[in-house]
Amino acid sequence: MAMLTGRTWAGVAIDQLSAYTVSEMAVGPRDHHLLAINLADHPYVRAKRCGRVYESAGRLGEAAIIPAGEASTWDGNVPAHVTVRIPASAIIEMASDVLPMGTPHQAIANNFRIRDPFIANMAAIFSLEISRAPHPAQDVLVESLVTALLLHLLRGYTGVPWRDEQPLRNVAPAALHRALAYIEDQPGVRVSLGDLAAVAGLSRFHFSRLFRRYVGMPPALYVERSRIERAKAMICIGQLSLADIAYAVGFADQSHFTRRFRHHEGRTPSDYQRDHAWQRHPRRKI
Missing domain, CATH: 2.60.120.10 (Jelly Rolls)
Structure with a gap:
């Protein structure tokens, strides 16, 4: 074995x-x-x-x-x-x-x-x-899938009585705001679903459902989009290489960073860097 x-x-x-x-x-x-x-x-x-x-x-x-x-x-x-x-x-x-x-x-x-x-x-x-290799949304993504799998097994393989629609709990907006701030304040730190749920004071299951309802996307996608937006800002500043930027926003694999950047932006980090180079070095008028 x-x-x-x-x-x-x-x-x-x-x-x-x-x-x-x-x-x-x-x-x-x-x-x-x-x-x-x-x-x-x-x-x-x-x-x-x-x-x-x-x-x-x-x-x-x-x-x-x-x-x-x-x-x-x-x-x-x-x-x-x-x-x-x-x-x-x-x-x-x-x-x-x-x-x-x-x-x-x-x-x-x-x-x-x-x-x-x-x-x-x-x-x-x-x-x-x-x-x-580790990437910014990995822990949130896999923990979300694990939570969904546990729910699936509970519903389909234990014989417990089940209703298809479980009511959503009411939650104060401040709870989700704390989770959003936690994501934004730690751009280079690996964030897990458990971390976000704990910050919001909810279980993983209820946090995932409420986050998607009020934010409009699952937590994993929000974390990844947040990191891509941070990477875009760092590219525009122009002080770090693309490899260093990928690492700074949580990607251990630059090729995966490139693929996910293209997924969100429709172009590679190199293309984005080239398109925004004029902002840092505008041409002089003759």
């Missing part, structure tokens, strides 16, 4: 592993729920847990859920996959945050084979982000 890379966001560990072959590999009970999503097809795997046995070929994007406290046995060709290790407390906390008080708690269900486009898309994004 070879883990290619792994990161932890909001207490949830996300790992990417390469393919491997096992023979009656026994895994003891875990203290967390495990969500495993295939990154490739595989010809055969046999899994045993919760008193049941399942064997089949598998497809790209299919997933399995192993509840906390369950031992398992594996045999066959395990494909490259992403694992999401979810503390048991995270599902309970999400339930207490979004469900009416007194709703009976239901354990997350064992599943050998899930075909869920939402989960498959999450795995693709997680795979990309855990291999990508």
Whole structure:
């Protein structure tokens, strides 16, 4: 078994592993729920847990859920996959945050084979982000996705009663203003969704919903746009190289900075720099 890379966001560990072959590999009970999503097809795997046995070929994007406290046995060709290790407390906390008080708690269900486009898309994004150099919106983005995934699992894989529309809580404008100021005041610091929610005095779930409702975009996009605007101002000042500007606004990878700058501005940082050079060095009249 070879883990290619792994990161932890909001207490949830996300790992990417390469393919491997096992023979009656026994895994003891875990203290967390495990969500495993295939990154490739595989010809055969046999899994045993919760008193049941399942064997089949598998497809790209299919997933399995192993509840906390369950031992398992594996045999066959395990494909490259992403694992999401979810503390048991995270599902309970999400339930207490979004469900009416007194709703009976239901354990997350064992599943050998899930075909869920939402989960498959999450795995693709997680795979990309855990291999990508840090960028300004990364922590906010992935924590937002983790929050959405927890909500999805609670709604679809625990059996709890659910209403599609959960009412938004009222919040004082000052709470969101504190979060916006926090973003603007720390242009070079990596900002997480947990940081912003704490500044606003809200849970990650409610902060994300309220932010999008009142600001008009998700927190991750706002953070990235804020950093691009700061980069534009620094380019116009002309005291730093583009590589230094990228680093100053939170991009560890200049090529990713260039791609995201072009996404927002329709041109590269170099083009923007050239177009605004006349502001610093106007031509003399002859």
